[in-house]
Amino acid sequence: MKQIILDILKAGVRAPSGDNSQPWRFEIKDNVIFIYNLPEKDNPIFNYKQRGSHIAHGALIENIVIAATEKGYKALVVLFPHGAESDCVAQVTLEQTLVVKDPLFSFIFTRAINRKPYRQVLLSSEQKNSIFETTKEIGSGRIILVDDMNAVKKLGKDFSINEIVMLENRDLHNYFFSDVRWTDEEEQREKTGLYAKTMELKPPQLAVFKLLSHWRINTLLCKLGIARFIAKENAKGYGTGTIGAIIMEDESPESYIRAGRIMQRVWLKAAQMHFGFHPITGVVYMMMRIRDNRNEVLSDVHVNLLRKAYHDIEAQLGITSGELTITFRIGDGGEPSGYSSRLEPRVEYIT
Ligand SMILES: Cc1cc2nc3c(=O)[nH]c(=O)nc-3n(C[C@H](O)[C@H](O)[C@H](O)COP(=O)(O)O)c2cc1C
Incomplete structure (x- = not known):
């Protein structure tokens, strides 16, 4: 059983997380896995109320459920067994029974972020339906897909406001750059953080980015308009492909975990269809703070920019109700230039 659980967890931790922060650890008792959130792992400004980490945990749980079927087990998931305030996000009991293997299993290992611009190949109605079906498979939520070119371009511009705020705000700037792994050696050593190769930057862009990691140089270049220039350039890539969103019934931690399960299934289906997938969440996540009047760090100018974009x-x-939990794009981007590493699952056996 120990080895089976370890294999399942190794598939589990292939899940995506904000800046590859991998905010999880596990306790195992016989055939039961307790999944714990590590609240200090992800960026504290973006990860408002642990929502980004809860999405990541949803993706982790979905991987575990899928990987269990491969081993002939059904994974029974109970969210927050000790209450929603607890860091124990789920209790997963593995039951050996006749199960149908999930065909998405192999894509757990090939799925990756693809930040390249996407070619204007639209999803067929069959592909869209398969994506919409995901909410039924998980049992809650709603998916929106938009592929009208004008709307996609506008959304690309809205998403890129994140870059202006992130480069012009000292705290956000410092958090962001402290997460970047610039070299292959650094990535291999740390196995967490934002791997520069996955950022799809051309060598001169990478050189400029390295310069921007120094706050003083960054401030000077921002005065000359570099943040707005970068946002404009990134908007071109963001505004390609099909843009999607996951809307949940409410803002509870459980809903964010379910949104993460939906996201992961959609991402795996995108991989199965040979499409790239790219969560773009900065504006939506900063807006959650602003909406709750919990904005301790953003200037009035940035708050206004974010409100307008949001x-x-x-x-x-076309959102008029419900909780917008995550925004992303799907499309034909070819192969990503880099793949992020993973830490081994951090496991403790309890009696
Ligand atoms: C909740 C959440 C939010 C994310 N937001 C962004 C984002 O705004 N921009 C981006 O480029 N990637 C975003 N990502 C993708 C992660 O950076 C990426 O999954 C991580 O670096 C690991 O890489 P991998 O998915 O290729 O394994 C997000 C992922 C999650 C789970």
């Missing part, structure tokens, strides 16, 4: 995101996606 309202346009809602308008372009």
Whole structure:
């Protein structure tokens, strides 16, 4: 049983997380896995109320459920067995029974972020339906997909406001750059953080980015308009492919975990269809703080920029109710240039 659980967890931790922060650890008792959140792992500004980490845990749980079927087990998931305030996000009991293997299993290992611009190949109605079906498979939520070119371009611009705020705000700038793994050696050593190769930057862009990691140089270049220039360039890539969103019934931690399960299934289906997938969440996540009046760090100018972008995101996606939990794009981007590493699952056996 120990080895089976370890194999399942190794598939589990292939899940995506904000800046590859991998905010999890596991306790195992016989055939039961307790999954714990590590609240200090992800960026504290973006990860408001642990929502980004809860999405990542949803993806982790979905991987575990799928990998269990491969081993002939059914994974029974109970969210927050000790209450929603607890760091114990789930209790997963493995039951040996006749199960149908999930065909998405092999894509757990090939799925990766693809930040390249996507070619204007649209999803067929069959592919869209398969994506919409995901909410039924998980049992809650709603998926929106938008592929009208004008709307996609506008959304690309809205998403890119993140870069202006991130480069012009000292705290966000420092958090972001402290997460970047610039070289292959650094990536191999740390096995967490944002691997520069996956950022799809051309060598001169990478050189400029390295310069920007120094706050003083960054401030000087921001005065000359570099943050707005980068946002404009990134908007071109963000505004390609099909843009999607996952809407949940409410803002509870359970809903964010279910949103993460939906996201992961959609991402695996995208991989199965040979499409790239790219969560783009900065504006939506910063707006969650602003909406709750919990903005301790953003200037008034940035708050106004974010509000305007967020309202346009809602308008372009046609959102009038529910909780917008994550925004992403799907499309034909070819192979990503790099793949992020993973730490071994951190496991403790309890009696
Ligand atoms: C909740 C969440 C939010 C994310 N937000 C962004 C984002 O705004 N921009 C981005 O480029 N990647 C985003 N990512 C992708 C992660 O950076 C990526 O999954 C991680 O670096 C690991 O890489 P992998 O998915 O290739 O394994 C997000 C992932 C999660 C789970």
